[in-house]
Structure formats: structure tokens, C-alpha cells
Amino acid sequence: MEKLKNSLLYYYKKPKIEMIKFSSTIIFFILFIHPSAVNGQSREFEILKNIELIDQIHEYLELYFVDEPQTGNISKVAIDAMLKELDPYTVFYHESNMEDYRLMSAGEYGGIGALIRDVKGWVHIIEPYLNKPAHKSGLKAGDKILSIEGNTMKGKTVEEVSSALKGPKGSAINIKVERGDETLFFNVIREQIKIADVPYSGMLKGDIGYVKLSSFTQTAFQSVQSEFQNLKADGMKYAILDLRNNGGGLLFEAVKIVNLFIPKGELVVYTKGRIEKENREFKTRDVPLFPDMPLVVLINENSASASEIVAGSLQDLDRAVVVGTQSFGKGLVQRTYDLKYGSKLKVTISKYYTPSGRCVQRLEYYDRNMDNAPVEISDSLIKTFKTKNGRDVIDGRGIVPDVEVANKKYAELTKTLVLNDVIFQYVNQYVRKIDSIESPSVYTFGEENYQDFISYVNSISDFQYSTIAEKKLSELKDLVKKDSSYQDLKDEFEKIELEIIADLSRDLMRYKMEIVPLLENEIVSRFYFQKGKTEHSFSYSDLIKEAVRILVSQNEYEKKLNP
Structure with missing residues (x-):
């Protein structure tokens, strides 16, 4: 490898266009970490060969292309295409995109x-x-x-x-x-x-403290700790940490948050990669503030990375009951490197493993299907591990909750209202007629208002929707039309169509119970912003109700952790 370094030093002493030198540095770095690179002298040759080829292409484009090429754009496209072959988390930040980087790291x-x-x-x-x-x-x-x-x-x-x-x-x-x-x-x-790490915190049912964490930025631990301390001062006896839709962030912040609940010296997570010196163990360093407080962690399909470290380690150590739906499954660790000219490169350097020894990574980015999309780890490769108390947990599938509460399934009409921004646009004109509403915890959208909403939807001339049954019947009808038996079945098809055809006014009443909460949420957010919207959602959330039920039932809580 020393020979390679010397060759590179000599190579970069040669006069080069700055843009070319910059691109070559990136190419070298990626080839250096890519597992497909070969070993020994052949590997060194492969790296130098690719650097030479990229530089030659740039130079010939500069010299001979019919129009003056936009070299900066060419390099950016080349870099992005190269990184796309690795995984979605290895990202190049050009000096002009530092705002994006600051948003990612510091929020x-x-x-x-x-x-x-x-x-x-x-x-x-x-x-x-x-x-x-x-x-x-x-x-x-x-x-x-x-x-x-x-x-x-x-x-x-x-x-x-x-x-x-x-x-x-x-x-x-x-x-x-x-x-x-x-x-x-x-x-x-x-x-x-x-952007607030904790968009909402508060007390549920008197002594249950709730903290919603939106991301793991540099201040995530400080924010979570502060909020839970305030709630404890207000009488908190049980805790809920909500990590739904939290895509992750800084690993160190996740470790410190886990340390709020488990003793000093416990292994929280460890990392393993191709480069041995990058392998590390992360243990708790402090005495926990809440060592015995009953805890529920909420997750969903958008909980990833650092969220899965928190949920997975607390699950492995039997310190919390995890409730919700299966998490995303991102078990990859990134590190950011400073490049020349004020740019940065975020690189996947290892995989992380929870205390039981499992890696939650769900997709294999080096094993792709015919559409070049990554595939899920094969069921035959899934392994079972044991928590501290002997409960079974698996790898390769994200975090599987201890108690699954499925996401609400909406009718086609409701989904169409949302996707076509009908609710959003109705609320735009509705709130212009009123000055205020009741507090988020008690606000309701009354029957008179709902009738006004029905009139609004009926007035939209181009609003159309079809039920799933309609769509399926139409497909079946098209198939049967190709058969001689269609004429015999035509009357039957028409009878069924009359039964299942979408009736807007009828269906707006039929699905009122799932449409009204969406209207209320949108209206509450206009007066009380994100915090009020979150508070209002508690009144109809099956997930929150289940978390509360588990916490207040000591036998149920203990049974989940000690089967």
C-alpha cells in the first residue's frame, strides 16, 4: 500500500486541471473502500488504472468536445452515478450543498x-x-x-x-x-x-410521560434528557419514547439516550466493517437517570438507523417493551470525511450490531434484482438471537416489535381525498371563516361542519374515485368479455355494479369516522402547529392506547419482558 501512496503523490504533482484532480480523489476513495476491489499489487494497479482513465476522459473532453463542457456538472453526475452503485447512504456533498449537510447533521x-x-x-x-x-x-x-x-x-x-x-x-x-x-x-x-429534536412532550393520563423524538442530531440526547427530567418533576411514573418516522442520525446520541435507562458499563451497540481498526464497541458511560421506570418505545416502518439502535438495544436488554410495526431495517454506519474545496463525503464504513449480536440490515445493496433494486436478505439466512432474559429476536428484518399494532387501513375514498389534497384545500377556506378553536385535546369537528365538507366535496366537478371492488370487477369484466359466456353473465355483472359502484355522498357518510380525524388534525395544525396536531392525535391513536394499557398493567408489562 505504501507503493500505492507514493505513486499517488507523484501522480498528483503533475499539472492537472483542478476539477480533474478533485474527481480523481473521489474515485480513489471509493475504489479504496469498495469490497469488489482486488487484493495486493493487482488492487493497487486497479486503483491507479481507473484514476488514469477518468482523468484521460476529462482531459479529452476538455480538449476536443464540440462544445465547451460544463466540467463541474460532468464531475457531479459521474460522482453521483458512482456512489449510486454502492448504497443510498454514501453521499457526496459539494461545497454548494453545505446547507443540506448542516440540515442532516445538526438539523x-x-x-x-x-x-x-x-x-x-x-x-x-x-x-x-x-x-x-x-x-x-x-x-x-x-x-x-x-x-x-x-x-x-x-x-x-x-x-x-x-x-x-x-x-x-x-x-x-x-x-x-x-x-x-x-x-x-x-x-x-x-x-x-x-428543527426541534423533540417536537412534542407531555403527560398522558396523569402520570405517563411522552416524548416524541424526530431525529438524532447533535442535541438529541440533551433534548430527550431535559424533557424526561421535566416530566419526572411533574409526576411521571411511566415513560413512552416515540421513535416513529425517525430516520436516525448520530450513533453517539443514540447510545447516550439508551444510557438514560440502563446501567453504566452495558454494551449498547458494536460496529464491524471491512477495515478492522474501524470496529468499535459502544458502552454506557454514566449512571442512568431512569433505571427502573417502566418504558415503552414506539416504532414504525420509517424508524431507521439510530432509532433501531435505541429500540433494538433496549429490547435486547429487556429494558423496554417495543410497540408498533416492524422498523425499516438500516444497520449501516456512516462516517463523514472532509474533502478538498470545502466538500464532504459521507461513507458507509461498517454495520452495527445490537447487544444480542444481531444486525438489523434488511436490504443487500450488492445483491440486486433484474431492475437493479436491492433485494431483501433471504429467509434462509435469517438467524435467531436471545435477549438478556432469553426471548427470541431475529436479524435481517429491522426491529420486530414485542407488541404489533398495525397501521390504520383507509378506504379508497379517504386515500383519494388525501392524495388529491381535498382535505388540505377545504381547510384552507374553512379556517378563513373562524378566528380560533378549542384546545387540541378537546377540539371536535361537529356534524354541521361535516355536512359543509360533504357539500364542498360534491361541488368539485372533476373529483373522481373508484372503490377497490369496482376496479377488480372492471378487470374481471374485461377478461370475461373475451369469452363467449359474457352475454350470459352480462346481467349479473350489471347487478353487482349497482351494488358496489362508488356513491360519493353515501361513502362520505360511510367513512366519516376515518375522515373526521384527518380534518381535525389539519384544522388543529393551523392554530396550534405541530405540537397541537400531535396532542390531538392521541385521542384516536390505537397505538398510544395500547402503549398506555401495557404500561399501567404491571403484569402485562412484566410478562412481555419475562415470558
Whole structure:
């Protein structure tokens, strides 16, 4: 390897276009870690050969291509394509994309502080963050963004609008929006926006403390610890840690959060990779603040990485009951390296393993199907491990909860209302008629209001939906039409169609119980923002109800951990 390093040093002393040198550095790094690289001298040759080839291609393009090539774009496309062959988590951050990196690592960026989404071809503000520039300037959920700094946003993607809204702290931005029949102009002063690690915490049923953790940034442990301490001061006797839709983040923060509940010196997670010196064990370092407090951890299919470390280690150590649905299954660890010219490279360097010895990684990125998509680890390779108390847990499938509470399944009508932004647009006009609502915990959308919603939906001329039964019957009908027996069955098909055909007014009443909570959530968020929306959701969440039931039933809780 020393020979290779010397060769590279000599190679980079030669005059080169800076862009070419930069690209070659990246190529070298990826080849260095890629498991398909061969060993010994042949490996060194393979690395140098590929560097030479890439540089030659760049040089010939610069010299001979018919038009002057955009070398920066060419390099970026080449790097992205190369990394795509590895896994989705090995990512190159160009110097111009440092805002994305800061958002990923620290949960902060320079901007106006608002969620945005495409609605009917225009990007809208979905939710301004409480007390952030968008909110303080008067922008509201439902505002259609027409232009930014005089530049039209028509046809722009969410990414393009988001980029236009971001900028240095203290800089001003002019935003033109449409709100109902009005066109409004706002001058907003950007701030450094820190996305809250804990968007909600509070007490449920008097003595059950609840903390929702949204991501594992550099301040995640501090935030979780502080919130649980405050809840304990308020009388908390039981705890719920909600990791649903938490895609992960910093491993160290996960270890420290686990340490709140388990003794000093316990193994939380260990990592193993191709490079032995990168293998590490992570143990708790401090005396726990809540060593005996009954604990439930909530997960779902979007809980990944650091969330799975927390849930998996607490499950392996029989310290918490895990409730929800099977987690995502990301058992890969990344490290970020500084590159030249202010860029960074985030690289997958190892896999992590929970205390029982299992790795939760679900997909094999080096084993792909005909569509070049990664495949799940084969059932034949799944192994069983034991928790501290002897319970069975498996690897290769994320974290399987101790108590499964399935996600709510919605009717086709409800899904169509959401996907077509009917609820969002109805609430836009509804909230303009009222000044306030009751507190999130008690607010209800009454029958009179629901009848108004039905009238609104019926007034949408191009609103269409079909039930699953309709779709399946149509497919069957098309198939039978090819057969001579269709004429004999035609009357029967028509009778069935009359029974199952979508009837909008009828179905809006039939599925009222699942539509109303969605309307309430959207309305509550307009007045009480994300915190209020979370609080309101507790009243109809089967998952929260099950978590509470397990915690308050001491026999049930102990039985789950000590079968």
C-alpha cells in the first residue's frame, strides 16, 4: 500500500486541471473502500488504472468536445452515478450543498422556517414553524407561493422553491403568495432554523410521560434528557419514547439516550466493517437517570438507523417493551470525511450490531434484482438471537416489535381525498371563516361542519374515485368479455355494479369516522402547529392506547419482558 501512496503523490504533482484532480480523489476513495476491489499489487494497479482513465476522459473532453463542457456538472453526475452503485447512504456533498449537510447533521439551515409541498402544480406552504420567520411575518399554511424575489415559481419543483427560500441568516427575501382571492406580499428576514429534536412532550393520563423524538442530531440526547427530567418533576411514573418516522442520525446520541435507562458499563451497540481498526464497541458511560421506570418505545416502518439502535438495544436488554410495526431495517454506519474545496463525503464504513449480536440490515445493496433494486436478505439466512432474559429476536428484518399494532387501513375514498389534497384545500377556506378553536385535546369537528365538507366535496366537478371492488370487477369484466359466456353473465355483472359502484355522498357518510380525524388534525395544525396536531392525535391513536394499557398493567408489562 505504501507503493500505492507514493505513486499517488507523484501522480498528483503533475499539472492537472483542478476539477480533474478533485474527481480523481473521489474515485480513489471509493475504489479504496469498495469490497469488489482486488487484493495486493493487482488492487493497487486497479486503483491507479481507473484514476488514469477518468482523468484521460476529462482531459479529452476538455480538449476536443464540440462544445465547451460544463466540467463541474460532468464531475457531479459521474460522482453521483458512482456512489449510486454502492448504497443510498454514501453521499457526496459539494461545497454548494453545505446547507443540506448542516440540515442532516445538526438539523439546522438558513431560511424562513416552513414546510412546503406541491399542490396542484404549485408549491404551497403546508406549515410554518411556530415563532420562526415565516410565521412571524404572517405567512400561513395554505399560501400558494407565486414568486420569490420577483421570479415566478410556476412549474418549479419543491426542491427548487426550497433552495430559493434558503439563504444566509439575516438576509431578506420577498415572497408573493396567493391566499384565497387575495394576492399578498411579504418581506421575510431569514434566520438560522433549528428543527426541534423533540417536537412534542407531555403527560398522558396523569402520570405517563411522552416524548416524541424526530431525529438524532447533535442535541438529541440533551433534548430527550431535559424533557424526561421535566416530566419526572411533574409526576411521571411511566415513560413512552416515540421513535416513529425517525430516520436516525448520530450513533453517539443514540447510545447516550439508551444510557438514560440502563446501567453504566452495558454494551449498547458494536460496529464491524471491512477495515478492522474501524470496529468499535459502544458502552454506557454514566449512571442512568431512569433505571427502573417502566418504558415503552414506539416504532414504525420509517424508524431507521439510530432509532433501531435505541429500540433494538433496549429490547435486547429487556429494558423496554417495543410497540408498533416492524422498523425499516438500516444497520449501516456512516462516517463523514472532509474533502478538498470545502466538500464532504459521507461513507458507509461498517454495520452495527445490537447487544444480542444481531444486525438489523434488511436490504443487500450488492445483491440486486433484474431492475437493479436491492433485494431483501433471504429467509434462509435469517438467524435467531436471545435477549438478556432469553426471548427470541431475529436479524435481517429491522426491529420486530414485542407488541404489533398495525397501521390504520383507509378506504379508497379517504386515500383519494388525501392524495388529491381535498382535505388540505377545504381547510384552507374553512379556517378563513373562524378566528380560533378549542384546545387540541378537546377540539371536535361537529356534524354541521361535516355536512359543509360533504357539500364542498360534491361541488368539485372533476373529483373522481373508484372503490377497490369496482376496479377488480372492471378487470374481471374485461377478461370475461373475451369469452363467449359474457352475454350470459352480462346481467349479473350489471347487478353487482349497482351494488358496489362508488356513491360519493353515501361513502362520505360511510367513512366519516376515518375522515373526521384527518380534518381535525389539519384544522388543529393551523392554530396550534405541530405540537397541537400531535396532542390531538392521541385521542384516536390505537397505538398510544395500547402503549398506555401495557404500561399501567404491571403484569402485562412484566410478562412481555419475562415470558
